[in-house]
Amino acid sequence: MTNEPTTASRNGASDISPSDRPYYRSVGNEEAVFKAAFRQGLSVMLKGPTGCGKTRFVEAMAYDLGRPLITVACHDDLTTADLVGRYLLRGDETVWVDGPLTRAVREGALCYLDEVVEARQDTTVVLHPLGDHRRQLPIERLGVTLDAAPGFGLVVSYNPGYQSVLKDLKDSTRQRMVAIDFSYPSPDIEEGLVVHESGVDHSTAAELVRFGQAIRKLETGGLREVASTRVLIAAAQLVVEGLTVREAARAAIAGPLTDDAGVSRGLNEMIDVYLGDPTGQTG
Incomplete structure (x- = not known):
């Protein structure tokens, strides 16, 4: 629904730096809640049916807050390495390449995990230290723990209609986030x-x-x-x-x-x- 250019990576992530505010009209206090959570360093969970405007809302909030936006389309093959990063061969060298979540942490960007329940729970566990007061990302393969740069924000979304025992956020993940409910607009x-x-x-x-x-x-x-x-x-x-x-x-x-x-x-x-x-x- 966006007219802004995106650059896709092999991990299904895209970066958006809009020059004009994406078209979005508030239907309640969702903008105030999101911006208050951002100022307090709280992660945000968007709940609502498919195609109701959750992604457009995040794009508008990134514009209002002056933050770059890195979006990841979650799926059941998404691994922790897809989010955090991995070593890759480049020529004769093995080099570390940051994943979209790590780039957002380093750059102070908003990281938006779209349909997060599609990812495996052993993948989303990596969000825990980012979603609470620590705001840290441990990278085990590098032996380092990154502190989130100023301006970093974590946003996830999902469709409650598809919730099941097998596809749901763990309670320990949910309670690290502020929830905003979405529905179709008037x-x-x-x-x-x-x-x-x-x-x-x-x-x-x-x-x-x-x-x-x-x-x-x-x-x-x-x-x-x-x-x-x-x-x-x-x-x-x-x-x-x-x-x-x-x-x-x-x-x-x-x-x-x-x-x-x-x-x-x-x-x-x-x-x-x-x-x-x-x-x-x-x-």
């Missing part, structure tokens, strides 16, 4: 976001938001995720490219949400109801 804020990100007109954005809200109210086991703001923006971008709103909704919303034939049929029927052409023509 219709007026979400409509403005869709317009801003896609360039679509307000009436089309309002239709897509209304449709997205209807999907979120569904009570069906066939949908693992409901319509995020992200998919609404994607549909609006297709409309800007010339597709009808119904074609765009089928391709960018209904299609990605499910492979179940029955659920897909139901979503397409909803598209006809919520995004129907008043002339009776089909998209």
Whole structure:
């Protein structure tokens, strides 16, 4: 959802140094809580459904605080070495290369671990001394312990809807962090976001938001995720490219949400109801 350039590393990390503030509108006191936690050296845990704006929020906070942002997309193969660093062969030499977490600690950057519960618990244990009063990162392979540079901040996010016994943060990790709960924004804020990100007109954005809200109210086991703001923006971008709103909704919303034939049929029927052409023509 960001228009800012990113440079990806082989560890799935990206660095962002925005020149303009990423578009974000507060829905509560989340900005005040985040900035207070940052000033006190407290780590932050963002909880909310996929595509509701957690990443964009962190980008906006990094801009406001004047800190570089290093983002890591967590996954179940992520190792401690991926975060901290490892020795690599370069020519005839073996050299140490910092991982994204170590770079953030050294440089005083914000380190954002996106969907942290996807990482193994033996990997996230390395966060403990950073998340409490010590603000330190032990690097066993170098035999050193780094003190976090001024300006360092640790931020993690996850989707509570995917929590399970196997995919959850340890209580000892949670209690080192300040929690901020996220949900989908109100219709007026979400409509403005869709317009801003896609360039679509307000009436089309309002239709897509209304449709997205209807999907979120569904009570069906066939949908693992409901319509995020992200998919609404994607549909609006297709409309800007010339597709009808119904074609765009089928391709960018209904299609990605499910492979179940029955659920897909139901979503397409909803598209006809919520995004129907008043002339009776089909998209």
